[in-house]
Amino acid sequence: MNAQAGVAVQAVGVGKVFTTRSGAVTALEDIDLTVAAGEFVSLIGPSGCGKSTLLRLVADLDSPSSGELTVFGTSARASREGQQYGIAFQQAGLLPWRTVRANIELPLELHGVGKRQRRARAEELLALVGLTDFAASFPHQLSGGMQQRVAIARSLAEQPSLLLMDEPFGALDEMTRERMQTELVRICAESGAAVLFVTHSIPEAVFLSDRVVVMSPRPGRISAVLDIGLPDGQARGESTREDAAFFANVTAVREALHGGSVADLRGVDVR
Amino acid sequence: MSLLRAGAVPGWVRRTGEGLLALLAFVVLWELVKLVVPDGGVVVGGVSLLPRTSDQTMPHVWSVLARLGRPETSATGSVSLAGALVTASWFTLRISLAGWLVGVLAGLGLAVVMQRWRIAEDALAPWVVLSQTVPLIALAPLVVGWGGKIHLGAFAWDRWMSVALIASYLAFFPVAVGALRGLQSPTAAQVDLFRSLAASGTRTLWRLRMPAAVPYLVPALRLGAATAVVGAIVAEVSTGTQGGIGRLIISYAQSATGDPAKPWAAIAAAAVLGLVAAGVVGLVGLGLRRFRVGEVA
Numbered sequence: 350m351n352a353q354a355g356v357a358v359q360a361v362g363v364g365k366v367f368t369t370r371s372g373a374v375t376a377l378e379d380i381d382l383t384v385a386a387g388e389f390v391s392l393i394g395p396s397g398c399g400k401s402t403l404l405r406l407v408a409d410l411d412s413p414s415s416g417e418l419t420v421f422g423t424s425a426r427a428s429r430e431g432q433q434y435g436i437a438f439q440q441a442g443l444l445p446w447r448t449v450r451a452n453i454e455l456p457l458e459l460h461g462v463g464k465r466q467r468r469a470r471a472e473e474l475l476a477l478v479g480l481t482d483f484a485a486s487f488p489h490q491l492s493g494g495m496q497q498r499v500a501i502a503r504s505l506a507e508q509p510s511l512l513l514m515d516e517p518f519g520a521l522d523e524m525t526r527e528r529m530q531t532e533l534v535r536i537c538a539e540s541g542a543a544v545l546f547v548t549h550s551i552p553e554a555v556f557l558s559d560r561v562v563v564m565s566p567r568p569g570r571i572s573a574v575l576d577i578g579l580p581d582g583q584a585r586g587e588s589t590r591e592d593a594a595f596f597a598n599v600t601a602v603r604e605a606l607h608g609g610s611v612a613d614l615r616g617v618d619v620r
Numbered sequence: 621m622s623l624l625r626a627g628a629v630p631g632w633v634r635r636t637g638e639g640l641l642a643l644l645a646f647v648v649l650w651e652l653v654k655l656v657v658p659d660g661g662v663v664v665g666g667v668s669l670l671p672r673t674s675d676q677t678m679p680h681v682w683s684v685l686a687r688l689g690r691p692e693t694s695a696t697g698s699v700s701l702a703g704a705l706v707t708a709s710w711f712t713l714r715i716s717l718a719g720w721l722v723g724v725l726a727g728l729g730l731a732v733v734m735q736r737w738r739i740a741e742d743a744l745a746p747w748v749v750l751s752q753t754v755p756l757i758a759l760a761p762l763v764v765g766w767g768g769k770i771h772l773g774a775f776a777w778d779r780w781m782s783v784a785l786i787a788s789y790l791a792f793f794p795v796a797v798g799a800l801r802g803l804q805s806p807t808a809a810q811v812d813l814f815r816s817l818a819a820s821g822t823r824t825l826w827r828l829r830m831p832a833a834v835p836y837l838v839p840a841l842r843l844g845a846a847t848a849v850v851g852a853i854v855a856e857v858s859t860g861t862q863g864g865i866g867r868l869i870i871s872y873a874q875s876a877t878g879d880p881a882k883p884w885a886a887i888a889a890a891a892v893l894g895l896v897a898a899g900v901v902g903l904v905g906l907g908l909r910r911f912r913v914g915e916v917a
């Protein structure tokens with residue numbers, strides 16, 4: 350899947366050790382992972398399994414202690430400086446003194462994109478996340494789900510070929526969450542970006558992903574990688590959540606998480 | 621802070637109202653003490669528990685107000701006491717604002733340096749605190765002495781500059797502390813976002829940290845203005861500078877026995893001056909309203 354389509358993220362033997370006052374803590378050990386261009390990969394696991402750390406390494410917000418990590422063939426640092434990814438966190442992290450539109454324009458503004466182009470791109474993104482009517486609102490006037498949508502629009506502003514998302518729907522209620530997931534699937538299908546998505550929700554990982562990477566804690570390792578065979582982007586909708594295939598995948602991920610036999614689960618085919 | 625929460629009434633109306641109420645409460649308390657406590661104060665076994673409240677030591681509020689309208693001195697052609705106080709207050713206010721400006725620049729500069737380099741924070745923070753434990757009166761003659769030696773071409777160090785410098789010494793402190801807290805206030809997600817966008821330190825300062833600091837900075841600037849006035853008054857007294865309200869407080873104190881309302885009028889004027897300075901600076905906050913959304917929290 351990687352050779353002809355191109356590789357977005359490649360990690361080989363990546364490890365991360367944090368030095369704390371009480372000694373060294375191994376957050377990640379021996380991570381091998383490849384995310385193909387345009388592929389949606391979720392990282393799932395209990396808290397402390399290093400899934401957010403792995404995402405931060407890819408984003409070059411932290412640097413690995415060992416191993417090799419490349420993003421689109423260059424170092425993580427070069428890809429950050431070259432603005433090859435967009436990122437969204439659990440907290441929307443909007444700037445409260447900027448309007449919704451100005452928040453979305455922030456990445457473009459920081460990189461010297463002209464005013465008219467910024468405005469045009471912001472209009473597109475506002476339409477994409479369904480917030481056109483709220484362009485002039487300030488973040489505190491929006492609900493949590495709407496704020497998160499602004500953050501996602503912002504992460505898409507520069508048409509990145511890689512999206513990094515750290516539990517972006519973690520703080521939302523279940524109904525908003527499902528709607529956002531459906532929207533994200535649609536957005537990703539439209540933009541063709543690869544996505545690395547951190548979550549601790551099994552149904553969320555299954556619904557969104559092409560592949561689910563199951564991680565185990567202390568030290569953080571990859572314990573299983575599952576191919577999810579749900580229909581592609583456009584065809585995936587609310588009815589997918591009630592599919593037998595969906596439930597079979599949920600069960601497979603759950604068993605992998607709860608330490609079922611790794612060998613049996615690798616490459617589960619549910620069709 | 622819940623009292624200051626924005627409600628149905630505009631914030632400034634509410635705050636002005638609260639200020640006036642506080643003033644009224646003080647006047648009532650003052651008169652109440654005069655009414656209840658005997659003229660000679662309360663003395664138990666030779667120990668004075670409550671001060672004397674005779675018209676000599678605590679004049680009625682209205683006699684202080686009435687004194688304002690009468691001439692400052694018995695000399696013919698003397699201006700009214702109010703006139704003298706306004707002139708002196710204006711003199712002190714200008715020096716205070718000059719000192720405030722210097723203090724704000726120094727405080728902001730320190731905060732930026734301390735935020736940017738952790739080691740600078742560790743190195744400077746103790747000195748910033750220590751600076752405020754040195755009595756102003758001890759510094760005043762030194763500053764005047766050093767200033768007197770400065771001659772740069774046509775520029776000569778003036779006495780008022782020493783006073784302003786001493787005022788800035790008090791004003792920089794709240795600004796430095798408030799600005800540092802404000803600059804450090806952006807959330808981890810916001811800081812990570814700017815890093816992910818490969819924004820330089822300077823960009824991050826202007827686009828993220830400075831705007832985020834505004835809710836902390838506005839109260840600090842107001843507090844700095846009030847302390848600048850106090851600093852200027854103390855500095856006027858300890859450097860023997862003529863023309864300001866500090867000088868008047870000292871000289872009026874000498875007429876306390878014969879004319880008790882006069883020194884109280886000067887003290888009241890100094891308090892009003894502090895409020896005016898803080899109020900003027902508060903106007904700065906109006907222009908920055910957009911950045912103060914987070915102030916509710």
